[in-house]
Amino acid sequence: MGSRHRPGPRGRGHDGASGPVGDGRTLVLPGDEIAAGGLRPGPGTYRTGGKTYASVLGLLQQRPPVVRVVPLSGRYIPSAGDVVIGTVADVQGTFWLLDIGAPRWAPLHHTGTPWKLEPGETDRYLHVGDSVVVAVESLENTGRIGVTMLGDGLGKLDGGALVFVSPARVPRVIGRGGSMIETLSRMTGCKLSVGQNGRIWIDGPPDGIERVRAALKMIDDEGHLPGLTDRVHSLLTSTQPLDADGQPTESPEPRAPPSPSPDSPDESNAVERFEYEGPGASGGS
């Protein structure tokens, strides 16, 4: 190709360093020449003929010593340590294949689970269609994504509903310091777990789940526009069920989800566990 492209974790800022020097709001398209200003071409860019170009559609971010493009769309690109929600796509003798929304299925080996099982017993624990919370453990240059279920807050999900948003919207769903997810949970009485891959598990009263679903759709569709927090807030307020006096009812305390098995982790602090800590985690503006 004669040009060098820097692949890498995309969609999030991992270094908790200073904010972007560029405005972070400049939309660039593949092939747009970008002003590198002596910066190294980072993820989402490539360099050829002494010039730097964007390779993906996204927002330009100049953060010395690199210039990068933070994508606004696309599949989930895994990065080690991410906590994600996956769905079992296939069951093999000693492992399960999980669809985590990444370019490839991620194998979950039975040694990466809390269960002691003999080869061939995998289908006693997880079936095609089951949802699990796992952590990305290893990434190989073959594209293989190793995941594990051993760790705090990891395990099988029972009940509830699963909603997909774009992975690029995950920081918006969580909000600054977890503000958005806290609002969603408080106003609907639901518990939420947000995977870095944009898959969100909701459990709570049925009408609450539907309200969270509507709010998440709004975040997914309009997350790039200003004033998001206010709009989500008014959406949730307008859908709040009314009591006999016509007053909005108090949402019940988020209830703990049913404990599926002794091995399953306690989900009580799920929101905390999935809290996003990157610099891009600002809720609206």
Place this chain on the structure above:
Amino acid sequence: MGSVGAKEVPTLLTPDGRRIDGRRLDELRPLSITAGALNQADGSAFVEWGMNKVMAAVYGPREVHPRHLQENNKAIVQCRYNMAAFSVDERKRPGLDRRSQEISKVIAEAFESVIFVEEFPRTSIDVYIEVLQANAGTRCAGVVAASVALADAGIPMVDLLPSVAVGKVAGSIALDLKKEEDNFGEADLPMAMVPQSGRLVLLQMEGHMNREELGQALDLGVQGCRQIHEKMKGALRERYAPSSANPQEANA
């Protein structure tokens, strides 16, 4: 459009240089592009170009099926170009035919040369192009739609890929042929260009042109591609930054 079956050759070029639809030789048909027209696909686009209507959807990178097609050091690009049965005057027999297989192949190869395929080993990037209404130049409209859909799908690539057909009509080189000009003209030259480098990654020809005319046609096509490139960028900006009144150029 009854004249097509009737074999009477329409007047393709008036003495004052106007074409059958009133365009100049170097003028494009009206083109409108909508990015993100479909919900289920990772990326999508709808293109209306003259009387062409083309939908494109992109999925992936994702697992390769069947498995034996997978490449262990890069993604494969698979393309399906298909014309709807109702896209032409006479009903088109649905499904794959020689023509659509060839077009699918050249389009897939064109995209493989601009996508950073090494970034996604053992995966497949699937491009679906559905021609809903055809009026010459559907492969070019398909490439334009698919390219916008690929950008919408967040797939890393060297550049967008504008595409246009140039032809020879009544002895003159003309940009962006419409159906009558394609049917009764002397030559048709579809092409796709990488704007960043000026490289051509799709070039086919039907009919006859001499060397001088070919040079002239390529120049005209490059100029057409540059105009189409602007429209493609506009469509993506519209989808991802509709509120920004003054889309700032990233160029310093």
